[in-house]
Amino acid sequence: MNLSNISKSLLIALPMLALGACSSTAQIDTESETQEVAAQVIEPVVEETVEAEVIQPLTAEELMVQQYGEDILKHRVNFDFNQSMIKPEFTSILLAHAAYLKDHSDKLITVEGYADEKGTPEYNIALGERRAIAVATYLENMGVGSSQINTMSYGEEKPVNPEHNESAWLQNRRVELVF
Numbered sequence: 006m007n008l009s010n011i012s013k014s015l016l017i018a019l020p021m022l023a024l025g026a027c028s029s030t031a032q033i034d035t036e037s038e039t040q041e042v043a044a045q046v047i048e049p050v051v052e053e054t055v056e057a058e059v060i061q062p063l064t065a066e067e068l069m070v071q072q073y074g075e076d077i078l079k080h081r082v083n084f085d086f087n088q089s090m091i092k093p094e095f096t097s098i099l100l101a102h103a104a105y106l107k108d109h110s111d112k113l114i115t116v117e118g119y120a121d122e123k124g125t126p127e128y129n130i131a132l133g134e135r136r137a138i139a140v141a142t143y144l145e146n147m148g149v150g151s152s153q154i155n156t157m158s159y160g161e162e163k164p165v166n167p168e169h170n171e172s173a174w175l176q177n178r179r180v181e182l183v184f
Contacts, residue, residue: 133158
């Protein structure tokens with residue numbers, strides 16, 4: 006039994022001695038190797054230049070798009086012939102402008118109504134006014150203060166497209182939102 010205790014002790018002690026002996030010289034070697042490796046790694050990093058893009062601040066227009074969506078950049082609502090009812094495809098534009106106006110109660114908007122050249126000048130002024138009032142009412146229903154909204158009708162004056170065809174008339178039947 007005595008021999009087995011001694012052999013067990015030797016089995017444990019010998020590897021520990023070996024590790025202890027190796028670690029002291031290995032530590033010295035490791036330190037110098039570490040310094041060499043660090044120098045090799047650091048030098049290329051120092052020599053490489055990193056090109057970074059300069060991040061420009063967002064413009065006022067980009068901030069508005071970020072907050073209210075792309076429709077905030079659109080300022081025209083078109084109408085069908087002889088109609089003053091807002092078409093569903095234009096409600097997103099009006100919703101974006103309503104949200105902006107609610108958030109900026111100091112801002113004013115002029116809603117300008119237009120018509121095509123068909124009809125008498127008097128009728129077209131009245132039609133442009135009905136269109137402007139329809140848009141103004143929609144904005145008010147979305148929470149915009151009536152004191153922020155002015156309406157105006159130009160009738161057939163100031164056409165967007167001065168041609169005399171259906172394509173031009175479609176473009177001229179409109180309301181313009183002017184800040």
